[in-house]
Amino acid sequence: MVNTVRTVLGDVPPEELGVCDAHDHLFFASPQLRGQELRDASAARAELAAFRAQGGTGVVQWTPYGLGRRAADLPPLARDTGVHVIAATGLHQAAHYTPELLTELRGKLAEVFVSELTAGIGTSGVRAGLIKVAGGFHALDAHARWTMTAAAEAHHATGAPIAVHLELGTGALDVLDLLCGELGVPPHRVVLGHLNRSPDFVVQREAAEAGAHLAFDGPSRAHHATDWRMPDALRALADAGFGHRLLLGGDTTTAAARSVDGGPGMPYLLRRVRPRLETALGKELVDRILTENPGRAFAAEWR
Known part of the structure; x- marks a missing residue:
């Protein structure tokens, strides 16, 4: 089988x-961020266009089930x-959902993930290209273990990559002990997010x-120790031989953070972060991190 990336257009x-x-995130709505929802399609279009104007050609939206994906x-x-x-597809931390919704998903979470990866999200026909789950602060609670177990089952059924929100990078x-050790997910199918927020070079x-x-x-x-510690x-x-495993993203989660509303938004990654990293690391490495690595991380032999 050939590895491909599952986009919303195929x-x-x-x-x-x-x-x-x-x-x-192009769309995102959570009770944890009331009044800052990303719901405006026109604003999403403007944000994507601004990213495209900076040379961007791909965006991985990590918004999971139940958080206003607008597929x-x-x-x-x-x-x-x-x-x-x-x-x-996937499920965020429990705080982002009502207890009623979580109860409704009991016993069928992996089935939901598989359906959204293969048949499509709701009636949209848009197939998800990754499974997003989340850990807790320096720990994995029962909710994280439930969602990661379902994500592993869906991975084994479909081949989909699993992306993990690490709370403050911890x-x-x-996460790797659970997903890869206990649940048998190949490590190269796992993307760990927010490692910049906990600058522990040993753990990284x-x-x-x-x-x-x-x-x-x-x-x-x-x-957060992010931009200024990233080059190091x-x-x-x-230098340790892991340049092919590195990824960069913007993680725009609120309306105020969008560039079209005065925030850094998606273009910031290419407008400010990229040149700074090129100065520190060299253009060749940064080009690979932005181009080759995402294709490797999010491609799968879809089943």
């Missing part, structure tokens, strides 16, 4: 992704802007040595 060869934002809106956005878009090794290297992909995603906040982290990992 499966494409990995190299077609081009310059890719490996973790972001039917994704294909026209991809066509209109010329940007490949990958949609997600718990990476616990151990995760890379295990075979996972490492995503450094989201611009700096005052309480990426250089250390590349």
Whole structure:
């Protein structure tokens, strides 16, 4: 079988992704972020167009089940802007959902994931191209273990990659112990998100040595060691032989963070982060991180 990336417009060869934002959101709505929902299709189109104007050609949307994905809106956005878009299935932390919805999903979560990966999300016909789940702060609670167990089952049924939100960048090794150790998911099918938020170079290297992909995603906040520590982290990992496992993303989760609303948004990754990393790491490595690596991380032998 041939590895392909499952976009909202169909499966494409990995190299077609081009310059890719490996973790972001066009649509996102959670009770944890009331009043900052990403729901406006026109704003999403403008954000994608701004990203395209900076040379971007691929975006991986990590918005999972029940958080306002607006899957039917994704294909026209991809066509209109010329940007490949990958949609997600999966389930975030319990705090993002009502207890009633979580109860409704008991006993059928893996089935939901598989259906969205193969038949499509709802009635949209748009097939998800990854499974997104989440850990907790330095630990995995019962909800994380439930969702990751379902994600592993769906991976084994479909071949889909699994992307993991690490809370403040922590718990990476616990996630790998569960997904890859107990549940048998190949490490190269796992993408660990937000490692920039916990600048523990030892943990980062151990995760890379295990075979996972490492995503450094989201611009700096005052309480996160992100942009200013990224060059050191990426250089250390590349020098250790793991340059092929590194990913970069923007992780725009609120309306105020969009570039069209005055925030950094998707273009920031290419407008500011890319040149800074090129100065520190060299253009060749940064080009590979933005182009070759996402195609490798999100491609699968779909079943």
